[in-house]
Amino acid sequence: MNSIRDHFGIHDDALTLRSKRNNILASNIANAATPHFKARDVDFEASLAAVMPSGLISTSNNRHIAQAGNSTGGGLLYRTPINPSLDGNTVELAVEQMEFSENVVRYQSSLTLLNRKISGLMSAIKGE
């Protein structure tokens, strides 16, 4: 089973994280008119690195270039508003909508890649 899981690579973890992030961005959009609401978000790359079994790419030689580590550890963060509004709400609809549509596209690409890998496996199993 493990080799099949390895075959999917990071895309299964990425899909779960993208879906979590979609829900967070939906919460932000839902609260666009609520006074004092603070928009939240996650650092996607840091969260993905945190759930990957291997973590960051390790270096075994001093000529290897180390992957830039992220200290946030993938937790929930607060968005820094570009133009804060008077009622203390930090949701900026344009920003949230762009992040949401980007996240949706990236979810779809992970999904497409997973589908390709599954159909590749299926044709290998069938041997046609």
Next chain:
Amino acid sequence: MSGIQNIFDISGRAMSAQMTRLNTVASNLANARSFADSKEEAYVAIKPLFETEYASHAQTSGLATVNVRGIVPSNLEPNRVHLPQHPKADAAGYVWGSAVNVEEEMVEMLEASRQYQNNLEVVSTLRSLMMRTVNMGR
């Protein structure tokens, strides 16, 4: 109230909050030109009071939706209008007009309907993603 589990809870409740807001706008606009005998009887515009409702696991998941805590009257004052021919006019010919700012209500209506649309768009996008995920590997 039950907990917030998924996107349908988040956007559904946000949409119903925006719908409440649209309903108050409709009530205010409907009463924009109504008159009363006294200041106390005059119509005062009403506004919904929005508050964030966090999911029980919001510390880790970040999920939050909107709740309408209540409907409160606005702080506008009814204005005294001189309309001697009005059946409700007093001896000096004055009636009390409702405290509604029509321009403000129109802006409120546009904003509420845009935010309703935004939430609807989020639900339909995520719903189609869910359908594609259910069909994964076919």
